Amino acid sequence: MPGENLTRVEARERADIIAVDSYTVELDLMRGDTVFGTTTTVAFAATHGSSTFIDAITAKVHSITLNGAELDPTTVSDGIRIALDNLLEANVLTVVADGAYTNTGEGLHRFVDPVDGEVYLYTQFEVPDARRMFSVFEQPDLKATFQFTVKAPARWQVVSNQTTPAPTPHADGSATWVFAPTPRISSYITAIVAGPYDVVRSELTSSDGRVIPLGVFCRASLAEYLDADYIFEKTRQGFAYYEEKFDYAYPFEKYDQLFVPEFNAGAMENAGAITFTETYIFRSKVTDAIRERRVVTILHELAHMWFGDLVTMRWWNDLWLNESFAEYASTLATAEATEWTEAWTTFAATEKSWAYRQDQLPSTHPIVAEIRDLDDVQVNFDGITYAKGGSVLKQLGAWVGQEQFLAGVSQYFKKHAFGNTEVSDLMVELEATSGRDLSSWTKLWLQTAGVNTLRPVLGTDADGTITEFAVAQTAPVDWPTIRPHRLAIGFYNLVGGALERVHRLELDVDGTRTEVPELVGRPRPDLILINDDDLAYAKIRLDEDSMRVAIAHLKSITNPLARSLVWASVWDSTRDAETTASDFIDLVLGNIATETESTTTRTVLGQLQLAAAAYTAPAHRQRQLDRIAAAMWNLAKEASAGSDNQFQFLRSFAQVASTDVDLAIVAQVRSGEIALDGLDIDTDLGWDLLIALAGGGKATAAEIDAYLASDNTSTGQQSAAHAHAALPTPEAKNAAWASAFDADTAPNTIVRATGMGFLKVNDTALLEPFVARYFENITRVWKARSFSIASALITGYYPSPLFSQSLVDATNTWLAANPEEPALRRLVVENLAGIERALIAQALDASAVDTMTKD
Known part of the structure; x- marks a missing residue:
């Protein structure tokens, strides 16, 4: 991974030397299961006689031609970069290579649907992964036009940033799609999505009179669950709201929304071709909190079409200009343009909670962060960049006036359309429309850290x-x-x-x-x-x-x-x-029954479980957990039939159930022996209950495999991995560990699901042997695996349920011995901070319990 890094200094030096005009990219997706053909021709200007490099993470480079001269791939390419020397004022570079499909959610991801064996592809390029699909000057300020030509099976859908053209069929069952060039955009928001996706189409009329084609896509095996009409409705509401408030028409020619498998995030703002996690297609009952979150996400990505795609930060230290604004704008639009009128309550319960937690870590940083290299930005998609920034923009809007704030944003779009900016460019426009000097505000709120x-x-x-x-x-x-x-x-x-x-x-x-x-x-x-x-804030x-x-x-x-x-x-x-944690538990159990906001309930129930598991005195932790389980079961029984609260209380009960009595109830609910009025035990709830039973030692590997056989889907496979790893035996924990750390074949979602099961323990002694193994392996996986997988291993397998001083000591020992790799250290430091905070809270809780006992 260090060889794939790019420093800010390197990026600035390259931008001083070159200006990119256009890319022409030809992709051959008919080359088999592991590699695809990729041919890139890039036209760019340069300082005469200068040298630089182009990024290209390849499986093999077949040929490189620069200004008509053949370059030796074995000499100028290391599989990550291609050296370019003796440049002319006007240059044309062609690179013919093989690219490798991934199963990590980075670059060009390849997925085989276990339901029907169909292949689905999609790209994820933010931050530095367009270079995994084509040769590119991979930094946001080197904008260009991108023209994609794709050869793929003729029966597939092929989607990119521009409207999908009619394909040219070939005798071998393939076809070629030749897309029109994009406007000038950054490489990280280009996209290719290909496969036998099911699609529903519609359209809307933009404020400038253009008809904007709309599409909603998902895998064929999920098509029966796709509520495209609702997604189109929220999209239309968002378009109307943003075009009015920004006084700037939608800047691209079409708008497709594609729900894709094994996605690492909630969504990605590829220009005109948004990719979403397909967990937003609801095959089973979900909480109202998740339904609302989907709406906010839809509007978040739509806001990016202006803030991020039309106008883009110059370097990743201003990533907040993209994400904070999208957080703020999407919450505003959700509250004012949709039926989810309590969106700011949701924002307070989730985003601000996330921001406050992140801002109290040792790794906190100013909203305008110091980003030295790509490793830095990878770990900076955090609660500061998104949630604190969104909170601060809300406060700024209140301070300068929302009307003046939006007027300044509109001027910003008009002045910098299809260009790159820094924070000062936005502040200039806000000062002009509000009449306020924002220099002090910028320094205090954007350039300093802490809450x-x-x-x-x-x-x-x-x-x-x-x-x-x-x-x-x-x-x-x-x-x-x-x-x-x-x-x-x-x-x-x-x-x-x-x-x-x-x-x-x-x-x-x-x-x-x-x-x-x-x-x-x-x-x-x-x-x-x-x-x-x-x-x-x-x-x-x-x-x-x-x-x-x-x-x-x-x-x-x-x-x-x-x-x-x-x-x-x-x-x-x-x-x-x-x-004390005990007081917080009292607060929740005494007041949660009638909470009306689903997201608040979801957040508080998560905090309740963390308080019991991490912040209570060890001597009476089990008593508190048993008390919570009993309360959650009673609340589930007493809740209105079919209500969101009933659903949430039952799931919370299953998550904390640990005694034989409680686990027996979980088993009876799952089997139908005990029924709650209005609540069906659908497929995903069945998995939730089975995972609880597995973690409590009341389910076997054979039972997990049997349920997977009845639900051999992507979701089912992830849930089965979770359940197997949750089994409370040394053998199960060792197998879970080996599947993630010793092998490198599992896809991203399986790695994450296995980690959740690995850390699910009632007897924390099961995790003791893994403390030493964790610290023996994390540097290796950081260097050997992609960022997505490495970060999932480092954060998702840290044995935090131990919440012990010995874990603190082991972590500090590793930190003292490993001063290199700042991004890796940041992840470890954040893990450690959670344990240290828990030990302080436990001491307070123990002291309070002792006092009450003496009284």
Whole structure:
């Protein structure tokens, strides 16, 4: 992997030497199961007499021709780069090579459907993987036009960035598709998707009067589950919203959305040819949270057509310009243009939770990150780049005014269309439309790291009247920046059994202490909520009285966003060892039954399980887990028939069930002996329950194989891998480990699913032997495997369920002995941070339990 790296210095030097005009790429997909033919002709200008290189990760290079002269592939190509010397002012390079298909979700991915044996291909090029399919100057600021010609089986669908042309058939059953050249775009958003995909077509009329063809694609074996009409509806709503708000018509000629197998992410914004994970095709019941997430993802990728594809960052340190804006815009569009009107509540529950967690890791970084090379950017698709940036843009929109913000964005698109930019280019336009100087804001929010904490400080007299009120702001020692915040303070009182907002004050907060004289003289409410309406990016604390009210009455807060903020505040203080895990568990079990927002429920239930497994004192952890399991089962039985909560509570019960009694209930639910009204045990829920039984030692490998035989699909194979790895025996754990670390044949999704099962343990002693093996192997796999697989192994097989000082010590020993490979160290440091945080929280929980026992 180090040989595939590219530094920012190298990229800048290359951009100073060359300017690319066009690529012509010919692909032959009729060459068998392992390689494909790839011929690239690139026209580019250069400084006369200069030297540079083109990126080309190849299986074999057959010939290289530069300006009519043949170059020796064995001399100028190392399988990763091709050296180009003595360049002319105008150059033409042709490279004829074999490319290798992957099963890692990078480059040109090849998948064989176990249902019908059909082959499906798709590309994933972000960050540096177009070079796995064709020869390319692989950096975002060297834009060019791309013309693709593809030879493939005649019965296939072949899709790229431009409208699919009529193919020319051949006698051997193949056909050739010759696509028109793209506009000037970056290489990482080009795409080829090919195979016997099922397709549903439609169209819409753009704001400039053009008819935009639409397509929704999926594998043939999933076509019965594809709800294309709904996807088209959300797409049309997004088009209308963005074209109006951006005052800029959709910049490409068609819009295809393709749901593809074994995808590494949620989606990818290839210009006019979006690829999505096919988990967004629902063959079984899913939570409303997942349904909403799909809508946000659809609108996120559509926003990228403007922010990222039309206008692209110059280098990856401004990746946030793509991702943060798409996060912000998609949430705004979801809330204002679709039926998912509580999208900002979802944003608070998921994105901001992710951002706060990421921003408290030792590896946190400014939103505008220092990206030295491709390894850096690979690990920077994180909660800072996406969620913190989106949160900060929301705050910026509130500060300069949303109308002025969007007007500035529109000017930015018009000025820089099909070009590359840096953060200053956007700020220039926002300053012009808002009249505000954003230099200080840019420095404080984009160029520094860390999250501030805001707390209410108040005094009252004997009658409960507020005599003083202030907002105190602190910053972590390592990132001591104190920032300005625009926020609201909400006062909530119990009124007729409901916790209702009775007063709201919006103000600017700055400095370590901000006096709020407007609240002096008012009666103290039952609950005080700093950052009401979630305008600011900051951790929020409740005062002691408000915390007591929250634990008893959180469910009574009628506003979903306010509830989400209180959930988040208590969770943050639990992670920071200011609130005990036991108190957090009490809060959840006392208030989750009536939560109306699916994403909030999903997030809180995940936090509940982490609190019990990682943050409770070991001496009473099992008691807490048993208590949670009993509560989840009771909540599932009591929930409305067929409801989202019923579904979520049952799945949560299965995930924490560990006793013979609880596992027996799981087995009876799966077999149908116990039925919950309105809930069918469909295929995927059947897998969830079987995985729970496998982890508890109540299912056998033969039972897993039998269920796989009835569901021999891609999803079934992943679930079976999860279940086999979850079996609580040394043999099963060794087999799971060997399949990922010792062999290099499993596809990306199987590696990840196996890792989830490997870490599913009731008896953590099963993982003890793997601590040494983990540290003996991670440098090897980092160097030998692709980034997708290496990062999955390093993060997905770290034996975190041990949550022990011995794991901390082993991790620190490895870090001390391995100062090289900064991107690898970052992943390990982040693993370690989770364990260290857990040990501090456990100590607090143990102390509180001891105190209660003595009392």
